[in-house]
Amino acid sequence: MPTPDAASDTGDVFVWDTTLLTGLDEVDAQHHHLVDLFNTLNRAMFHGRALSPDQQQRIFDELIAYARQHFEDKERLMADAGVDVRHRELHARLHHEFVEQVRSMWDARGHLRQPGDTLMGFLTSWLGLHIMGVDQSMARQMARIRAGADPAEAWAQEEDPLDRRVANLLRMVGQLYHVLAAQNQDLLEANARLEQRVRERTAELEAANRRLEAFSRIDGLLGIANRGYFDERLREEIARHTRQARPLAVVMFDVDHFKRYNNRYGHQAGDACLQAVARALKGEVYRAPDLLARYGGEELVALLVDTDAGGARVVAERAVAAVRALALPHADSPTAPVVTVSAGVGSMVPHAPDDGPRLLRQADAALYAAKQAGRNRAMVASGGGEVDPTRTS
Incomplete structure (x- = not known):
């Protein structure tokens, strides 16, 4: 054969x-x-x-x-x-x-x-x-x-x-x-x-990895992005806006006198307060490309793509008003009888990868200025100066 x-x-x-x-x-x-x-x-x-x-x-x-x-x-x-x-x-x-x-x-x-x-x-x-x-x-x-x-x-x-x-x-x-x-x-x-x-x-396994990746980007308490994911997105958007020569804005929010709120109402009430504030801010930071994240403690931050200082100020002022409209009682606040936030706006057309930290410094300086001016308001950075090291919350 x-x-x-x-x-x-x-x-x-x-x-x-x-x-x-x-x-x-x-x-x-x-x-x-x-x-x-x-x-x-x-x-x-x-x-x-x-x-x-x-x-x-x-x-x-x-x-x-x-x-x-x-x-x-x-x-x-x-x-x-x-x-x-x-x-x-x-x-x-x-x-x-x-x-x-x-x-x-x-x-x-x-x-x-x-x-x-x-x-x-x-x-x-x-x-x-x-x-x-x-x-x-x-x-x-x-x-x-x-x-x-x-x-x-x-x-x-x-x-x-x-x-x-x-x-x-x-x-x-x-x-x-x-x-x-x-x-x-x-x-x-x-x-x-x-x-x-x-x-x-x-x-x-791929589905589990996607869930794990998504979970790793989310703040467990507030259900919004965490600091790590915000930093990642900021680097990406700085690079993209540098290539396209487009303005990028950051708005930093701080809950006014939050330590006093915690001392008065307790930590569980404090957590519920932060969750309510996050929902109110999310209602104003609603565009799909934009991002709202917890920056740390009672500080939140918004990343607004293709947005100049004027547009970011409008968003910040609406967000401040939205939190005030919650009418959450805050008996120990010297600013208002309800929970309020202060907001600082930074905006620039980035030119280099290290412009991310500079943009954050602008927003942080504007937030400090808003607190110094009486809180419960939004202010825009005038030049991008450094944060005063003596600043307190």
Whole structure:
């Protein structure tokens, strides 16, 4: 029987010879064409310059389509000749198993250690065994029927003692093939299930990582961005606005006399107060690209993209008014009987990556000025000076 190593210099893994003839011209011609298709597929995949995956797929599809047509022609030929139904059923089952098995191996070729040797070894071994076994048996039975034998008698004569040793050998090899094919199919199905589980676990892990990443950017108490994420976004926006020569603004907020509020109403009430303030500020910092974050303690900060000082001042003043409108009692505040915030605005067209800290200093200086002016108001930095080191909250 031909081996996968035959005629390797030409890329042929199957060499046609007279031992494969059945004596049925149409069947032999189709077998020869199948051999040619096997060799074409082998050359396309593994010999010389491999073709693209799409081109390989087209050759494989042509091979499967031709094999199906050959099997149908042969099954019709057996029926027309009156071959015993037992042989016809066996023959048809082997045809079906071949198509299913070779498709499974083709689909799994990316996971095989040596896909060329495995796939081509299977194709050549299967066709050789099939021709020398059931196909030549079919031809002999058809010859007996043409000579006048009954189909059942023609089938029974396949057990002639002269052919029994060869028949037994082919039968044992065929049984070994079936065992290995079934085992291979089980492995392919197990591998497919494993791949599916890996895909599912990977998707779950990616979703968990996204949730973890989102959680790592959020302040647990206020439900808005935390300081780390604000710093990250500030660096990104400084770089973008530097490239585009666009204004970028920062507004810093501080809850007026918050320590007194905590001392008067308790820490739980203080937490609830900060949450209410964050919601009020979020209602004014509502554009999708903008960001509201907790900067530390009772300080919050807004990052306003593509916004000059005038636009940022409008946002800051509305935010101050929104917090005042909450009317949260603050009996110990010397500023107002309700909770209020002060706001400082900084804005610039950045020119360098280190302009982020300078923008924050502007906003912080303006916040300090707002507190010095009586709190419960928003002020805009006039020049970007440093924060007074003697400043207190």
